[in-house]
Amino acid sequence: MKYTVITGASSGIGYETALAFASRGKNLILVARRTEELEKLKSKLTEINSELDIIIRTVDLSVTANVYEFYESIRNYQIETWINNAGFGNFASVGEQNLNKIETMLHLNIEALTILSSLYVRDYAKVEETQIINVSSGGGYLIVADAVTYCATKFYVSAFTEGLAQELKGNGAALQAKVLAPAATETEFGKRSIDADEFQYEGVVPKFHTAKEMAGFMLELYDSTKVVGIVNGETYEFQLRDPIYPYVTRTRKDA
Ligand code: NAP
Numbered sequence: 001m002k003y004t005v006i007t008g009a010s011s012g013i014g015y016e017t018a019l020a021f022a023s024r025g026k027n028l029i030l031v032a033r034r035t036e037e038l039e040k041l042k043s044k045l046t047e048i049n050s051e052l053d054i055i056i057r058t059v060d061l062s063v064t065a066n067v068y069e070f071y072e073s074i075r076n077y078q079i080e081t082w083i084n085n086a087g088f089g090n091f092a093s094v095g096e097q098n099l100n101k102i103e104t105m106l107h108l109n110i111e112a113l114t115i116l117s118s119l120y121v122r123d124y125a126k127v128e129e130t131q132i133i134n135v136s137s138g139g140g141y142l143i144v145a146d147a148v149t150y151c152a153t154k155f156y157v158s159a160f161t162e163g164l165a166q167e168l169k170g171n172g173a174a175l176q177a178k179v180l181a182p183a184a185t186e187t188e189f190g191k192r193s194i195d196a197d198e199f200q201y202e203g204v205v206p207k208f209h210t211a212k213e214m215a216g217f218m219l220e221l222y223d224s225t226k227v228v229g230i231v232n233g234e235t236y237e238f239q240l241r242d243p244i245y246p247y248v249t250r251t252r253k254d255a
Helices: 012-023 035-048 064-073 099-124 148-170 189-193 211-223
Strands: 002-007 027-032 054-058 078-084 131-135 176-181 228-231 238-241
Touching: 002 012, 012 027, 012 035, 012 078, 012 211, 027 035, 035 054, 064 099, 078 099, 099 131, 099 148, 131 148, 131 211, 148 176, 176 211, 211 228, 211 238
Parallel strands: 002 027, 002 078, 027 054, 078 131, 131 176, 176 228
Antiparallel strands: 228 238
16 A cells, blocks of 8 residues: 655645545545544545545644654555645744744744655655655745745755755656645635734735645646646746756765
């Protein structure tokens, strides 16, 4: 039995991605903090296809020890695809940002993603037909005012994942690494970014995709051999592209 891991599957893009991968007959390991939401999603997925094996794990991935513990707990499953989607944003100027929230954001968006990617690469680099998809953002290629720190975390995700993709290709690895870079998408992201109970996208955000549309783009990226799947911030078209950041291979002289 093969599995697809999706972090941050209790809402938004991760939730819809779980439905999209289930429609492809994929067994899933779903991770987030809200057990009840994961249970509801599991019931829905089982109704759609009772043959699927759906495993849920309640984990706060912003705590480093939990990240290692979680990976260890699923080590015996054969994982064909790993999707690091869990993440959140924050809208505030750097001088005014809530540093407790920022610390958690750095732990989740950067640290957990790096640890999980590295462990997956260590175990699966040579395994045929495996993929790792890390969810960045349009803000991983363009700095957005009042979201400087969030964008910096996503610049990290983009640079790390594009670099990983280059490294794997250079080593002749079987594993493919890819970056999904959504633009505004209607999810719980909006309200979490501004610490509000509700956030209405319609009428406030000029253009946005639904989470279901974004899960469709995730599948397009999954099916392609390109490294980057990015939403054009002006036209909102989804584009599959080669790595965007410059990359150099190290020579003896550089070392
Ligand atoms: P969302 O609806 O808020 O989903 C975020 C997911 O991450 C939830 O399932 C949440 O579940 C999980 N999560 C949050 N903190 C966690 C933690 N400490 N440990 C484990 N899981 C945690 O927002 P979304 O838009 O779908 O976000 C998915 C990804 O897309 C994020 O990486 C985000 O940065 C990126 N993105 C979003 C947009 C956008 O406009 N929506 C644009 C560009 C990029 P729990 O709360 O249950 O833990």
